[in-house]
Amino acid sequence: MMEDKTNSPYIILVVEDDEALSVLIQKKLQKTGFRTESVLNGAQAIAWAVDNPSSLMLMDYKLPDMSGKHIIEALSDRQCNIPFIIMTGYGDERVAVEMLKLGAKDYLVKDAGFLNLLPTVVKRVIEHLTAEKILAEAEERLQRDKELYGNIIESMSDGILALDRHFFFTHWSNVMERIFKFPREELIGTTKRPWDVFPYLVEHGVDVMMRQAMSGEVIEQENIPYYLSDGTRGFTSNIFLPLRTASGKICGIVGVVREVTEHKKAEEQILKLSCAVEQSPSTVIITDTKGNIEYVNPKFTQLTGYTSEDVLGKNPRILKSSETSKEKYKQLWDTIKSGKVWRGELHNRKKNGEHYWELASISPIKNNKDTITHFIAVKEDITERKIMENQLVQAQKSEAIGQLAAGIAHEINTPTQYILSNIHFLRDSFSSICKLLEKYSHMLEVIKAGSVTPELLTEVEVMAKEAAVGYLIEETPKAIEQSQEGLNRVSEIVSAMKTFSHPGNVEKITVDINEAIKSTITVARNEWKYVADIETYFDPNLPPVPCFPGELNQVILNIIINAAHAIDEVSDKGNGGKGIIRISTRCDRDWAELRISDTGAGIPEDIRSRLFDPFFTTKEVGKGTGQGLAIAHSVVVRKHNGTITLDTEIGRGTTFIIRLPLFPNTIEKGRIS
Template identity: 40%
Template sequence: MQAAMNDNTHSILNNATAADPGASPSLSATFVCDAHGAMLHWTASAQWLLGYDDAAVRQLSLRDIVSNADALLQVEDAANCVTTSATARRADGSTFPVELHAFPEADGAWRIFACDVTCRKERDIELSQLRTALRQDEVDKARYTATLEAQAEALKQANEDLQRLVSASPYAILSVDPDLRVRLWNSAAERCFNCREEDALGEPLESVLDPSAREPILKGVWRAAAEQRLVQLDDVHVGGDATGGGRLLSVTIAPVRNDSDGPPTGPACMMLAVDITDRRKLEARLAHVQKLESIGELAAGVAHEINTPIQYVGDNVRFLQEAFESLAPSLQELAASTPASDAVALHRSIQEHLAAADLPFLLEECPKAIEQALEGVERVATIVRAMKDFSHPGVEEMTMVDLRNAITSTVTIARNEWKYVADVELDLDPALPLTPCLPGEFNQALLNIVVNAAQAIAERQNSDSSGKGLIRITAKPSGSMVEIRVKDTGGGIPQAIRDRVFDLFFTTKDVGKGTGQGLAIAHSCIVERHKGELYFEVEEGVGTTFVIRLPLCQDSQSQQPTMEQAA
């Protein structure tokens, strides 16, 4: 009987092992119990798996080994072979999952094969987790796919909106690839550069640009690529001929990268061009109007400046008239005399007339009167020339200007603004080169600064009864620039308003005494129109120095001659 049981045990073991690849003989046990669960037979592997020795096993029942009551009842109540899952308990009290194969024997005994399925349970758990993760991945994939589709649709819509916006934009928008071939050209670009979109796309940029705009734009493209920053080109001339015409464009060039951190893509770039022809014309008119307005405001002072020399010209001319009238009788008598006339009597008569006219006095004073009259005439002529130079509409393009004459004329025009509150000192370098600028606009900017300096000194005199102030104007070359400094003794600009000095319509003066446009216009003229610099330095309690820096070279202009070389 023992042999038969052993054979059956091996058969069950082999079958169970085949059924569970995760099991092994060392993780399985076979034992026989009676109808009450008492142990009748067991294998060595059962002792090893459960941790009991031979003597201890004899004291055990099925309930001591199988802790799962439900599984135990199923085994006890079953009339046929039962396979079920249960929990087994080791000698040390630990438990582990097992699969039970129970076979009924005679007399109510059971032959039971137990297999440790811990690894299988762990694999089942892992597999369940993998299946859960896979299902979640599928859900995430579906959600991600839906999101991508929505984003693709939104991107498509945004691209269509962008295309419509670019097409409808009043500004010329164009782009070029790294080979400088056009890949975007909207309808406004057609109008600005007089080239149709179908003729521009795919063509070299150089071939579709107007000849007058080709050089500055290509230089701007390469500079944007080299410096990797926006490049602004103002007053790019397009169209027209040697006699004029055409349009002026403001062109902004932005380099293009592969991505935010990627390397530059050669000269590839985007360009935005705006037709500023009408704006420039309007600015020129407004500047001229503002210039005339300034002259209107200074008219009373200029009239006074002219009236003073006119008065002493008139006084000296009247003196000469009276002198001539006193000498006229002698001249008339001399003219009426004949060779037969009594020379002694004629000489006596002329001497009497000359004595009555006080000839020594006339000989001394008449040359002085003539000299003073000529000085007065020259003074009037100087003021008229200054007004003419200042109020001239000027030119739309840069011209070579003698800044010494421009500064002197402006100071002359503003004389009535400063002569009662300050003295003006000019220190203008004789070697000052001719400088490219817009003379009318420069004169206006300098006038605004000089008038502002005079007003600052006047305000200080009213507040602390200080004496006459000083405005010192210097001009000299400074590297590739010309530097003009206007220094006053007006006490300085308060810290609280320094950031707003160049703001349009900002003023600290009473209503009716200032519009807040002077320094704003000066800043726009120097910085935007001349590509120069305008800033100020403050010495607390002493005064302010406004510094104008103008480049000696504008665009293609090279070294400029000095006044002496030009002469």
């Protein structure tokens, strides 16, 4: 075999039954540098071609077993499209044409110049085949790239459109179809421009932007509205870029379209919320988890006098007044750090030193992983309300004390009366005992001098008899004891008054409720003792309750007086028919509960809903003003976060139930009612 000068990957299969000619042909080709093989008939040619499809067949048309045409048809049946050159005898050009139609790359007529022409023809065919192959590969690559870019474009979450130089659509991605609910078939390949299909683009200047992009600018637009055929409106943010050929000439534009409707809605929502916070009549403070202030709203500045600059990065404790206890703050932080909401009243100080009261609700803000990221405090200035409430309670308290004063005076008067008469008795008996003692000491002198007379003895005896010494010895200790009892009673009443009219506290203090009730019962004794007996059932294990004791006593007094009045209404006066007021306390998990029940007439259905209304009364002028239960409600519910309810049965009596939280500032989410 000759040296391969062409480097051609093709092997030339010579299909020729004339062996001598076949050798000549092969030699000629080998000389030019081609590799050759040869077969003598059609069957061999088919078998070889199937095994070596990327070869070139140089085929004689007439073979002993079949014609060239049959070979090609047989190969085509086997899906083998091997390139071939046909060789025909002289004068057989008709066959040549037929074979060209069947796909022959060229033909050679076996005439005198045949062997000389052969290498040129084969070379040309091979060159042609090589060029074809390169082209096919390039096309395949192009197709692959096209698919890849197409896939990239289609897998983008943004919509992509492309327009040619005339603003006719050349691309409209799936996302575009989804956003605008418009199929690409109605755009691509048509002579519609974007503004022909979507006229509103002109209104929002999108056509101008597209033209600018077509002249080479990169254009960005945000929040451009679009409208669907069903009337709904959405928003997109768009970028338009010029599209250039390899030589840099602009051949169209590409648009990248992002659907931002939800985003814009969320933004609007946030805007609304932030407006609400900014304009809120409540103070809003947001801190990080360490308590450093990150945000305060204008109301905060208005109320406290501190600007945002004053407080950003600082701890809200700058507002703390000395009246709010450390424990309260600790409890506040413990509550919110454990993920719960803290509610309570805080006594704070403004920048100018003025004090104020606020009702605060402080909650943790959590991220989607349930981790606390911030705290938010929403607070209401309740200074005015506190002052008014205090004034109201104070007014009623003064009134009650005035009303109680007569009763208390009476209560103190009784023991005072008998203490006084005992003292009279002791004074008289002391003076007669003194006289007697003088007589006795005179008698002693006389006896010592030995001059005692029977008259003197009789005189002393008469005097002792007159002084009723035996009686005095018996009665004096009794009088002293009785006076002592009386004084104890007085001091008990005085101390109960003190406990009852507890000075108003700024902060809640923990109090033994049982003691508080006892003192109230004592000071109010004159109000109930003629109509009822009081029975108490105190829970000795009731923990101290955080409260405003003065105000709570007032509530208990109001309810006891109501109970006495209710019993008085039904009691059979003069027949000794006294009623019973039962007072009990108990601890119910996180609550202290106290019940005050009476054996009065009960409360008719139709007035039950109005009992706690201010100035609602069924009593005659002078007996009631209708403030008692209104104040009780305000004190228990507003000031103590407690509840006040009642149970009543016509003809049997009424029970008022007061429940006070033992941990009043800890309110779990969802439990606030």
